[in-house]
Amino acid sequence: MNILEKLDRYSIDSSQIDKELFTRFNVKRGLRNQDGSGVLVGLTNIGDVVGYEKKGNKVIPAEGKLYYRGISIEDLAKGFQEDNRHGFDETVFLLLSGKLPNSDELARFSSHLAGLRDLPTYFTKNMILSLRGKNIMNMLARSVLVLYTMDDYAEDNSHFTVLKQSLDLIAKFPVITAYSYFGFRHSYQRKSLIIHHPDPSLSTAENFLYMLKGENYSKLEADILDLNLVLHAEHGGGNNSSFTTRVVSSSGTDTYSAIAAALGSLKGVLHGGANLRVMEMMRDIKKNVRDWNDKKEILEYLLKILRGHAGDGSGKIYGIGHAIYTLSDPRAVLLKGKARELAEAKGKMDEFNLYQAIEELAPEALSTFRNGEKTKVICPNVDFYSGFVYKCIDIPRELYTPIFAVSRIAGWCAHRLEEITFASRRIIRPAYINVFGRADYDNLEERE
8 A cells, every 4th residue: 555545544534523423512514503504603784595484493494585685586587577688787786785776877887897898818818718727617716816916906905996806807707707618618629719709788698698609699598597697696695605705705815815715615516516416417317217298207217316226326316405495496486487488499398397397206206215204395496497598598518607606706795895894804713623532642663
């Protein structure tokens, strides 16, 4: 056994902790209470995620609600959709400022963001197209850190400077993402390198599709991508990447370091990469379920997945269930409505109906798998339908998680501004109890 193999074995052995100790010391694993609710660690004015009610020690399932600065996501979406306009810029303004813009403010704000989109030619060439990577999330994080070197005020954590940095990053994220994809595609898929410069007359969603596909996109595609950006822009301070932003910001670091850290969090398959797992699961189901209209066959295959005999062997039905939402995820409800419209336009209703059948049968499958034992109330989350929507729009899989970042950076920046301005101004430092015990120091010649 070589030294690295030995080190690996020693490290694994020394990382083992008796699970009973977590109960003995009342450890809130994953910052969760015993009932599954999150441990209260802070206060915020930004987003509010509601999925249950607490009555005494009981958690009562409730219809899911998501609020941006006190405004329900349903009302926000209804407002801009009824006006037949895109809502992402308005959502960014709301999250950062705490209020909805009037028409003049929104026009000036959108114009300001449009003016920030362009990347310097040398940055595009040297940092994105020449230094290509296999994962666009890492390319995005690297680009953020390089932007630090181009900012003379990068270490200035005054509110106004951080706000300007935030707007610059929010505007540039879609462009960096699109260019990174084409660099990746050219290098690893041996396809043509195509670069479309951002068009200041287009919305964020339209611009992204234009940079990705030229003019080969429809209004419906742009509308549903805009809705998707709005739905993913914020999800409370407790989601992993926003909490990462707050934890890192509480140390007094710069904006670019905080956002790069958030990108590292979002890249994880349990966070931003969840819809990719849904798509992998659906590919497997479509391949192995012969009749997509046969609910009995679908149910039987879901049970195989839960038993670890199908899918990726994890025993999980991806896209079903959420840490907070119980009866419904409001984002999934809104996205499902548009997904149906898109499926009809694209001739993919058979596939959409399969998604609906899985949504309907998953709770029954879980109950059967657990021998009728009462389980947590579950619903489809936003990841269940987002991958399907991206597929219908012909967005490559490599961009699924980066698009999440293009949206969620609005929430990250809002949480960073709040953390450095009116939060506790104390570095976030939870406690860990050491259960290793004590050991004697042995002289080198006495060690085994």
